[in-house]
Amino acid sequence: MDAAAALNQAVLTDGRSLDALKTQSSKDPKAAIRVAAKQFEALFMQEVLKSMRQATLSSGMMENSATQMGRDMLDTQYAATLSGRPGGLGDLIAQQLERQLDTAKPGGHTLTPISQSPQSRYTGPSTAQFVAQMGQIAINPLLAAAQGRSSPPAAPGAVEGDAALREAQGGRSSTAQEFVREHRAAAEAAAAQTGIPASFLIGQAAHESGWGRRQILNADGTSSNNLFGIKAGRGWTGPTTDIVTTEYENGVPRKLVQRFRAYASTAESFADYARLMLGNPRYAGVVAGSETPGEFARGLQAAGYATDPAYASKLERVIRTAQRLQDS
Missing domain, CATH: 1.10.530.10 (Lysozyme)
Incomplete structure (x- = not known):
């Protein structure tokens, strides 16, 4: 396991390892960005799973604090497993932050187009807006299910x-x-x-x-x-x-x-x-x-x-x- 992967796993299981992440950011900012982006994605996935649990009716049998704790621990592992995949939320956040990091450097380049389409040049939202939009896309189907509606599509043009x-x-x-x-x-x-x-x-x-x-x-x-x-x-x-x-x-x-x-x-x-x-x-x-x-x-x-x-x-x-x- 390389240093970035080890740090990533440590932050998932031990909040004190955030200090190590700060140290890593001074040595290799882009590696730290990728780890932090995955942590954000993992935390987001945990909230999604938690909301899904809350939207599901409890059976009433064998329900107690121990089973709740077990489910929470399982959801934490699910979130860690589902996070960090190519093209996922963490990957997109890392790409956006890395672009901003390059732009902030003395003599750094300007933002390049995200799409290769000749009609598209990226002058889009800030990182905060980008993350908020991604969160909205991911959470809307869950909110719809909790309100008793069928889930809307993941993105415009992607309706099944x-x-x-x-x-x-x-x-x-x-x-x-x-x-x-x-x-x-x-x-x-x-x-x-x-x-x-x-x-x-x-x-x-x-x-x-x-x-x-x-x-x-x-x-x-x-x-x-x-x-x-x-x-x-x-x-x-x-x-x-x-x-x-x-x-x-x-x-x-x-x-x-x-x-x-x-x-x-x-x-x-x-x-x-x-x-x-x-x-x-x-x-x-x-x-x-x-x-x-x-x-x-x-x-x-x-x-x-x-x-x-x-x-x-x-x-x-x-x-x-x-x-x-x-x-x-």
Whole structure:
């Protein structure tokens, strides 16, 4: 076991080892950052597991302080095991802090883009905002479960069609039905412009936003009203917001900070989506030849609308759910 791994394990089990971490930070700041980031992730995971325990009904039998202590110890080990994985919360925090460390050095470089996309240059949130956003993404499904709702998706654009289908078919479709009713007029207006059926547009908005329950937020916590997960490219001059989202690189999911468009209303979101479909040549085939949900979904994926390799199949299922709700 190397020195960093040994220190990491020690901090997990002995708070006094924080002094050793401080010493390590003066000798090798980046190694100390990685250890501290993993500790943050482990503590966060412990709180998540603790909240999950609290949201679960107790059996009442064999429940006492000893079993509680045993569960707490087990959860601590689970948190340690789940933390520190490549691409996880700790990894992202460490990367962000290391960038800031390099920038703070005399003659240090400026922040480089997190995404390799030519349209994305990172001028995003501070470390505190970044951590808060990551915490929100991780904790929202837990809070939803504790409140008796189905869990929203992990990130915009990552809604599982099967989850939406189960919600709509399981007697808990009120949220989805309200979403369809709320956005029907805006979808029909966009459909009149593009020729894309309104149900397809509602389905995609539902897929990207988790039926409105997982919208992209502004820095102040208000909704950006961006129902379609449209990023802010170089030509966008309107308001924007930076969030952590899931992107796929060579089929591998990664958490990245991306810049998205923000609107004054969801109706503006539908109108801007219509302009995007009509104004970008790569979507010409989608607009002209999408007669079924499957053709529309596959056309969007082929045109590069999303990086998720399973985007088309997920989107098709959500659109069919939206169609049934629209017809009911």
